Amino acid sequence: MELQKKLEILSAAAKYDVSCSSSGSTRKNTKGGLGNSAACGICHSWSDDGRCISLLKILLTNVCVYDCAYCVNRLSNDIPRAAFTPREVAGLTINFYRRNYIEGLFLSSSIVKNPNFTMEQLYESVRILREEYNFNGYIHLKAIPGADLSLIESAGRLVDRMSLNIELPSNKGLQLLAPQKTRENILKPMGFVNSKIVETKDNRKFFKSSSNFVPAGQSTQLIVGATLDHDLKILQLSEGLYKGYKLKRVYYSAYVPVSSNPKLPAIIKPPLLREHRLYQADWLLRFYGFNSSELLDEKNPDFDTELDPKSNWALRNMHLFPVDINKAEYEMLLRIPGVGVRSARKIMSARRVRSLDFDDLKKLGIVLKRARFFITCKGKYFTNIALNEFHIRQALTEKNKVAQDNWEQISMFSNLVELPSPEDKFMSLAGEI
Amino acid sequence: MINYIYDGTFEGLLTAVYEAYYRHEAPLHINSTTNVQQSLLDINVHITTDTEKASKVYNSVREKISYQALKNIYHAYLSELSDIEVHILQYIKFGFKEGKNVDLYLSDDRVMAVHSAVKKVMHEQHLMLGMLRFKQLEDNVYYAQYTPDHNITNLISSHFARRFSDQNWIIHDLKRKYAAVYDRNSCIFIDIDDEFQMNYVDKSDNYEVLWKNYFSNICIKERVNPKLQKRNMPGRYWKFLTEKQI
Numbered sequence: 001m002e003l004q005k006k007l008e009i010l011s012a013a014a015k016y017d018v019s020c021s022s023s024g025s026t027r028k029n030t031k032g033g034l035g036n037s038a039a040c041g042i043c044h045s046w047s048d049d050g051r052c053i054s055l056l057k058i059l060l061t062n063v064c065v066y067d068c069a070y071c072v073n074r075l076s077n078d079i080p081r082a083a084f085t086p087r088e089v090a091g092l093t094i095n096f097y098r099r100n101y102i103e104g105l106f107l108s109s110s111i112v113k114n115p116n117f118t119m120e121q122l123y124e125s126v127r128i129l130r131e132e133y134n135f136n137g138y139i140h141l142k143a144i145p146g147a148d149l150s151l152i153e154s155a156g157r158l159v160d161r162m163s164l165n166i167e168l169p170s171n172k173g174l175q176l177l178a179p180q181k182t183r184e185n186i187l188k189p190m191g192f193v194n195s196k197i198v199e200t201k202d203n204r205k206f207f208k209s210s211s212n213f214v215p216a217g218q219s220t221q222l223i224v225g226a227t228l229d230h231d232l233k234i235l236q237l238s239e240g241l242y243k244g245y246k247l248k249r250v251y252y253s254a255y256v257p258v259s260s261n262p263k264l265p266a267i268i269k270p271p272l273l274r275e276h277r278l279y280q281a282d283w284l285l286r287f288y289g290f291n292s293s294e295l296l297d298e299k300n301p302d303f304d305t306e307l308d309p310k311s312n313w314a315l316r317n318m319h320l321f322p323v324d325i326n327k328a329e330y331e332m333l334l335r336i337p338g339v340g341v342r343s344a345r346k347i348m349s350a351r352r353v354r355s356l357d358f359d360d361l362k363k364l365g366i367v368l369k370r371a372r373f374f375i376t377c378k379g380k381y382f383t384n385i386a387l388n389e390f391h392i393r394q395a396l397t398e399k400n401k402v403a404q405d406n407w408e409q410i411s412m413f414s415n416l417v418e419l420p421s422p423e424d425k426f427m428s429l430a431g432e433i
Numbered sequence: 434m435i436n437y438i439y440d441g442t443f444e445g446l447l448t449a450v451y452e453a454y455y456r457h458e459a460p461l462h463i464n465s466t467t468n469v470q471q472s473l474l475d476i477n478v479h480i481t482t483d484t485e486k487a488s489k490v491y492n493s494v495r496e497k498i499s500y501q502a503l504k505n506i507y508h509a510y511l512s513e514l515s516d517i518e519v520h521i522l523q524y525i526k527f528g529f530k531e532g533k534n535v536d537l538y539l540s541d542d543r544v545m546a547v548h549s550a551v552k553k554v555m556h557e558q559h560l561m562l563g564m565l566r567f568k569q570l571e572d573n574v575y576y577a578q579y580t581p582d583h584n585i586t587n588l589i590s591s592h593f594a595r596r597f598s599d600q601n602w603i604i605h606d607l608k609r610k611y612a613a614v615y616d617r618n619s620c621i622f623i624d625i626d627d628e629f630q631m632n633y634v635d636k637s638d639n640y641e642v643l644w645k646n647y648f649s650n651i652c653i654k655e656r657v658n659p660k661l662q663k664r665n666m667p668g669r670y671w672k673f674l675t676e677k678q679i
Contacts, residue, residue: 007643011650029595036596043665044563045676047652050661054563057651095640098575098600099567100593101675256655270655350539353531360540 001082007092009082013062013073014108016258017165017221018251022054022103022138024216025160035097035104035137037160037216042103055106055140056096060084060121064110068178070167070226072258073110083112086125094133104138104160105129111144119147123155130158138216145185149192153213156193161216161248164190166241169234173227176263187245193218194245217248224278225255225271226264230301235281235292242285252278277303284310287341288334306397311337311370315389321374322381326355338370358382370396434461434472439480439518441465443510447487449480450522463518490525498528498535505536505551511584512550520546558585562592564666566675567602569638574601579673580608587613587622594620641675648676 023041043052059073061083067075084092093105107125109118122141129135140161143152156162164186168174171183193214200213220241222234238250254270281303284290288310295309296302304312314321314337323332325347333344343366350356350364357377361368372382373392385391437453437460439445449463460478464470471477494503506521524547528535538544567575575597586606590613593602598617605612605625612625671677 004643004646007646008650011647015651015653029598032599034597034599038562038592040559042559042563045648045674046662046665047648048659048662049652049654049656050658050665051653051656052665053648053651056647092640092643096644098597099569099640099644099675100563100565100577101644103563254656256653272656346539349537353534353537354540356540363540363545 006082006084009080010059010062010084014057014059017057017108018253019163019219020052020054020057024248025138027136027160029136030134033134033136035135037138044102054103056093056102057106060107060109061112062110063112066111066180069259069261069263070177070223086121086128089125090128090133093129097137106140108142115144115146116148119144119151123151126155126158143189145189152189153196156196156214157211159214162193162214163219165221167223168227169222169229169237190245219247219249221251221253223255224252224275231303232296232301234278235296238282239285239292250282273305277309281309289331311396314374315393318389322376323374325375325377326351336371336374338367434475436460436475436477437463437480438466438469438477440482441467442482444484444487445482446510446518447490448483450525451486451490452480453522494525499533502528502535505547508554509547509550512554513584514550517550554583557581557583558588561585561589564670566673576603578605578607584609586611590620645676
């Protein structure tokens, strides 16, 4: 088969893997070698679906012995099949890399023959790149569940990131849709890789030259919407993975219908909004100091479609607001809806030299669309909306409601009931008008 | 009204700052010679670049303000935005007053003007690390063309010198007729005039075809989102992207 055709089949087969980040590794170029990796990660292009292309994301082969219902490469699916040789993969990577198309390689594979054989093939591709081509760019390799741990370890010595996809958030889902896989089968190598990462880090404190192991950490992926699991279940799983296995990232992939199997939900469009909410919550877990129990509970096991998780949390905890921008701790600034890590840092540095008012916040580039309901500056509240859950929720979701016809054309003679602003209320109480 | 005219180099700009200080003048504009508009009422003062004066400003910014401020000034200068020179002068004046804290005044107009220029330059610089495309020429030379908004060739070349250290490459800024040339040992910067032609055989490169093929296959058709794509990768850069050529 021609290389063109193979690339066509095997890149299309790999596209449902979401991960494409190239950050977290600082591998340096060697003398006479090619490439290095940038700790911040670099995107090289964006495909028509708006997702970044940083790595050459391909499968070694899409010939699979498994028959997982949600997967496009399942055994029973009638699609064209192809396989690269390890040398072809290495050649493609090097030539794309030299033209600055990519930051490195993301190599995955379906299971051919058995897990060990597949893992050996993956290892061989990576070995050729590192040892024969002296390639020092970024490599993300899939570890194959069920493969020998020693194979995974020797591959881990060569790559920057490893990942094992959990795909289905519950055991029940696995039994239903992927009966040949078990959860233990996936978690065991994940735990192994984690223990090796920790061990290597400790070793390198004393022996700088000792070989590195998966310096950019592990990641995994969960499919959203292929099973009936609630958001709460998914988020708790992610939290467990971040804490227990020190994962760098959990990716969420809205289920794109690839099969008409009766075990799968019949959906027309992938649940993109749900995926988006999960990512928002994921960021809250990793960078904002939230727990999953603060965001969701048994009573509300799914995210609100109208409001983002952070605004929702804030509305349920109105007793903590409003926050004084000039005095609040960094941790509390981070909890204001609409204020992110960058904004919070800007506020922290700007207020060291000058106390801030609302104009200053605008100049700092802080988005006040949501934040204005939750903050005060120099003792002043910014909006004329009462500081309670009901009114703020209404104001935040207003945009969606304009479409409904609860508005009226104002005439010269209509009597408008004017709501007193908080300042008016205060003035009437204090008696200074 | 006093306008300063300098030669467009960073040393020239620092000399202009020096002169503004010691002549006690507040120039309304500081323009480079390539960009002069004569007006009846203005007095144009030509600044002769003086490396000694420039290095005095350079060192005192570094010592009395901070190294970060010096970097900000250089990056803002590279932005080539209109009137950025005057903003730099005001930033330096404010900096000498406030010392190393100057970069904390994020809501001050003098600081904001410089910071926003720096942000634009750094953003484009980072974008270009990914979006520059090399073509393989004969004699195993890799050649990239681009027309960046800001003068970032110097900034990005060090990245490529580290990354493609075993490769001969040229990065050519068509807008400024300026190029970085690397020969596996060192990187030099040269001015290139219009007549310059690479022995640029337009032979079809199989890997370019493969790359286009990959680009169209990696997209999930159910999730097509051209708005998001354009936001991440503005249309003005598509001209030199291999994957966007038909």
